[in-house]
Amino acid sequence: MADKNIAELEVLRRQLQQLHESFTAVINETRPDNPNLISWPDLLSKFNILAAKYAVLNQAITKKHAVLLKEMSIAPKTRPGSIHEQNIISVLLRTKLAPEIEQEEEEIRARAEAELQQDRKLDWSARAEKHESLAVSALSTFLEQRRKHAATVDALVNEKLARDRGDADVEMDGAQGMREGGEEAKVTLEDVLAFMSSGVEV
Structure with a gap:
């Protein structure tokens, strides 16, 4: 391996070590049994520092050194000695989620699906x-x-009928209709057809 690649990996290792130490310090300061708990503003400040360090390291791994890391396979120098270290490696290499996390994810998916169905019903x-x-x-x-x-x-139609029969006849028929039926004479179907065939625009 070239000296340049070794130097780049050493920089990444130092950044990762610093991030790990920062995480450990924050975890120790926030333990319930710690008599000197940090205040909320200090905790937010430390969290922002951790987020910034993580973002820098993530960018360096995924962008700056992505090609270099893809061409390499990294193995620990020594075998894990204690059972605790072996368990850590097995947890890091596992592909299946822990049972409690898997159950929680299933519950989240079920709730999300139920909310989606409810939204669809409300939408329809x-x-x-x-x-x-x-x-309506x-x-x-x-x-x-x-x-x-x-x-x-x-x-x-009534206007046309009035012109055809004459005003006098219309008045007489109207008066007679009022006396007999108590209402005006209705327009018959023949009158409507005659009006439509006359070509008068409505």
Whole structure:
């Protein structure tokens, strides 16, 4: 291995060691049995420092030295001596989550799926209500326009009938209709067809 690569790895090792020491110090200062607990502002300050160190190390590994690390395989110099060290290595190399973490993730997925289904139901309910509102509004508008159109047709038909029969006859027929039925004479189907065939625009 070239001396340049060894120097780069040594820099990464020192950064990782510093980050590990900082984590250990913060963990010790926040233990419940520690008589000198740090204040909340100091804890936030230390956390920001840890986050900055981690970001610098992560950027160096993933961007600056990514090619170098992909071409290398790293192994410890000595075998782990104690059972504790062996357990640490087995935990770091494991691919399956711990049972409690796996159960917690399953619960989170179940809650997220339930919330998603609930959101979908609410969304469709809102769409259905909006559709019904638009349908009712359209029906009301159609009926109103239909009533106006029917009134216009009746008025034009009556006007044409008045011109054909003469004003005097219309007044007499209207008076007779009021006396007999108590209401105005209705327009018959023949009158409407005759009006439509006359070519008068509505």
